[in-house]
Amino acid sequence: MNPFATVDDLTILWRPLKEDEKERARKLLEIVSDSLREEAEKVGRDLDAMIAEKPSYFANVVKSVTVDIVARTLMTSTDQEPMTQTTESALGYSVSGSYLVPGGGLFIKNSELSRLGLKKQRFGVIDFYGND
Template structure:
């Protein structure tokens, strides 16, 4: 299947890429698109049909794809991708929070919500029943 974005979309919405980044981003175009299709399919939705029905929706999908690809490109592969680190001295202590704990590609719940794939559910539990 075709990716939702092109490498030109990534460059225009994110930034110019180095040669190695462009190569990686090109590979990620189909991977990210198929991951989003799979997430939608798991929830009984067809992302391609959702795009066909709404003109504006195509740009939302494009934005989410570029965000995921950009986050993946910003993840360091040469050293530890820590977002937060703290150190101590005499008692020697060090702790940190990794950007991608499991490594690889991940999609945030907020991104799935932007696509309309996940929604909050409203429910009521009737403790007393009907009289």
């Protein structure tokens, strides 16, 4: 199956890629697309069928989500800890920081799944006391 976005889409919607990033981006686009298909399957949906059935704007939403996930993954450093913020001190020996992706690896946010219609709020009632 084809990825939902291309390296050209990534370049247009995010930023120009360096040569060494392009091959990694190609693979990530495939992996992210398949991961989104898997997430859809978990809730009984077929993302490719949804794209075919819905108006053309839905394909752009799927492309946008795919690009967002790949861009976030590409921003994660592969040669050092991916810190977004660090604080250092001297004589008190203090270092602290925030990680870009805690635990590393690829992750898909719930908000991204919601954009695709794969996560919805649920409501219900639990009757603790039963019926008399």
